[in-house]
Amino acid sequence: MENVIEVQGLAKSFGHREALRGIDFEIPRGSVFGVIGPNGAGKTTAMRCLLDIIRPTAGQVRVLGTDPRRAGPEIRRRIGYLPGELALERRITGRRMMDHFAAISGPVAPGRVEELASRLGLELDRQSRKLSKGNKQKLGLVQAFMHDPELLILDEPTSGLDPLMQREFLGMVEDARGRGQTLFLSSHLIGEIEQAADRVAILRDGLIVRTATVQELRAGARRRLRVLAATDPETLAAALEPLPGLELLDTEKLGEGVGALEARFSGEVGALLHALAGVEVLDLVLEEPDLEEAVLELYGSLPGNGRHRAGEPRP
Amino acid sequence: MTPAARRPVLPLMGKALLDTWRSTLVWALVLLSVLALYLPLYPSMAGPEMERLLASLPEELISALDYDQIATGAGYAQATFFGLLGFMLSSAVAIGTGAAAIGGDEDEGLLELTLAHGVTRTQVVLERSLALLLRMAFLMMVIYAGVLALNGPSELGLDPGTLVQAVAQFLLLVLLGGTAALLGGAAGGHRTHGTAAGALVAVGGYMLNALGNQGEDLQWMHAFSPYHWALGGQPVANGVDWSALWGLAGLNVLFVALAVFALRRRDVGGA
CATH class of the missing domain: 3.40.50.300 (P-loop containing nucleotide triphosphate hydrolases)
Structure with a gap:
């Protein structure tokens, strides 16, 4: 064209x-x-x-x-x-x-x-x-x-x-x-x-x-993920942590046999559902990707990153 | 693609004139008031009073102010108006207009959008120079009419034909401050650059003339004073001095050409 x-x-x-x-x-x-x-x-x-x-x-x-x-x-x-x-x-x-x-x-x-x-x-x-x-x-x-x-x-x-x-x-x-x-x-x-x-x-x-x-x-932007499952948080974390693009933020025990997990996720949704297949999910929230944040990371206007050159690795 | 595109002729010049017509009228009134204030005093000052006044003034002051011809009607009109207040006020208008044309427009951030439209930089400089010329020419016509109207009542005894020549020469002199200001703005990108350049030409020319009047060994300064070229030959009494006229016209054209050159080769809007 x-x-x-x-x-x-x-x-x-x-x-x-x-x-x-x-x-x-x-x-x-x-x-x-x-x-x-x-x-x-x-x-x-x-x-x-x-x-x-x-x-x-x-x-x-x-x-x-x-x-x-x-x-x-x-x-x-x-x-x-x-x-x-x-x-x-x-x-x-x-x-x-x-x-x-x-x-x-x-x-x-x-x-x-x-x-x-x-x-x-x-x-x-x-x-x-x-x-x-x-x-x-x-x-x-x-x-x-x-x-x-x-x-x-x-x-x-x-x-x-x-x-x-x-x-x-x-x-x-x-x-x-x-x-x-x-x-x-x-x-x-x-x-x-x-x-x-x-x-x-x-x-x-x-x-x-x-x-x-x-x-x-x-597709590359990170989304916030919250899972509530009828299992203890350790099992939940173990099921999800190997997923590519998942960054664990917090786990919490909400009572006997109920665990919650919070994470940031930028991987494929299919893989996420697959990983959750063996877990009894009570609630699942996967937020809209935050494009603004994705862009902010790309141009490094987050504190302290302003002087980075494009070729340099970013934290 | 172009359905009968009838473009107005010289749109930038037309706009520049239209935008300033109110202030042009105010300046015309100011200049007429100055004429009306000074010229009618001539009959009461001519004669023995004037002789006594001149005798009481230091000789250096008389020559600095070009007052040595003040006892004649033409000399009086030149010394009080064309050589002094008329020159200062007209130069102020010309310099203000010239400095605003490019530098002022750029300061206000307006030049960028104009240049993004279907015009060239050369066209912007030329049309705005033309607007400056027309504005000053209009004021000169007002001055001419004003002097002529007061000529009889004030017993000046001026010849209308000679006066046309003198006003034309005067126009090219004050225009020079304006084109210098336009050039300063076009080269520097700010109104202040234009004002400085225009003031340098107008005030500098005036000073060189005044100093050159102080004696034989300083007379060489006259050669560098546009003010002296235009007024040194007593044009109100003697009419046009062709070499001065062409010299002033040529310098005006040169300043405008340099403004085109300067604006074409630089960034607009600065860093």
């Missing part, structure tokens, strides 16, 4: 600070790609390089088949961009702002701005300085979506949006994908884009530590 974005060995330094230390990824046409990382991981830097707002120190970048460095305004008219730190003029109504952006990017289909605004519940005739942060973010989204660009590059698109609007945004992503548009999103929380993204890259300290589908991430 044709790639809308191809990035190889992209590096960017600001003075001595290395914001990106050589990342590779590609985004096929019509797909939704998310990049997750803590603040300062390099998400915004990568996106700015794609738009030629900043220039890479090293590496190859191709966007819509062209090097952004040499791309003319025609290429950028085919892209919709939402900056991570969205700044808007203050003394201007949303409508006039959109008119201006339509004039320099366009063409925008008649009624499209109003349609997006009503979808997001945004008033276009108020001055932007009187708008809340969430409503400013909606203006940012409207200007990115309004000309139905082939490629949308959205830096922290859900920031400032309430849960209802986050859901509306996911609907807009779904519609865009349905029209064959390609989306590149970033967030520091996987929960905000896991429903939208086909693939996710996890960025930490300027390097991609993992690229995977959301399903793959979920």
Whole structure:
């Protein structure tokens, strides 16, 4: 499949600070790609390089088949961009702002701005300085979506949006994908884009530590397991401990012949059920995998891990 | 894909002018007030009073302020308005506009989103330079009309044709502070860089002129003072000085070209 974005060995330094230390990824046409990382991981830097707002120190970048460095305004008219730190003029109504952006990017289909605004519940005739942060973010989204660009590059698109609007945004992503548009999103929380993204890259300290589908991430994520069985805790623990991916947390004797066990589990559920086959299970709780925690572990923002490099073993 | 895409002509310039028209009108009123305050004083000052005043001032001060021609109508208009308050106020507008055009826009985080749309960096610099030129040209027309309106009542005896030439030359002088400010912002990425560059050109030119007036051995400083090129030949009395006009125009163009070059080769938005 044709790639809308191809990035190889992209590096960017600001003075001595290395914001990106050589990342590779590609985004096929019509797909939704998310990049997750803590603040300062390099998400915004990568996106700015794609738009030629900043220039890479090293590496190859191709966007819509062209090097952004040499791309003319025609290429950028085919892209919709939402900056991570969205700044808007203050003394201007949303409508006039959109008119201006339509004039320099366009063409925008008649009624499209109003349609997006009503979808997001945004008033276009108020001055932007009187708008809340969430409503400013909606203006940012409207200007990115309004000309139905082939490629949308959205830096922290859900920031400032309430849960209802986050859901509306996911609907807009779904519609865009349905029209064959390609989306590149970033967030520091996987929960905000896991429903939208086909693939996710996890960025930490300027390097991609993992690229995977959301399903793959979920499969590898640890879940909390609680078992209550009509046996003493030692027998229960002995039955489960050999399981790959099981980390025993606690056992407890809850009375004569009743034991409880708590564990973290990231292995296969089939194997777990198999291991429990010989035990009389009274209750079983296997929680939804905690993707957020899985990602946190991957990018090592847990205390004390911040300075680890990708190649080094993590605790 | 492009259904009859009728793009507006010069959208960035149009926006820049539209965004500032209120403040442009306020500045026009300020400049007119200054004219109305100073020029009508000429009849009461011309003659023996003025002679006595000049005799009481130290010679260095008279030459520093270019007051040696102040006894004529043209000299008075130049010394009080074009050489002093008019220059300072117009330069302030030009420098403010130039510093805001790129550096100020970038400080406020707005330039990033503009550049992500269908424009080039060259286009942004050129259209905003054009907006700066038009804004200053409008103010110069107001000044011209104001001086002309006061010419009769204030007994200045100015020739309208010569005055056009003088105002045109004056426009290129104050514009130079503006294009320097635009260049400073385009190169440094902040409004303060622009303001500093513009102030350096405007104030520096003024100082070099004032120092150069102090004597034969300091006169070489005039060669480096755009202020002196524009006003040293008493344009309100004598009309345009073509070499000064071309020199100022060329320098303005050079500053804008350097601004294009500077903005094209750097990161926007900083680290």
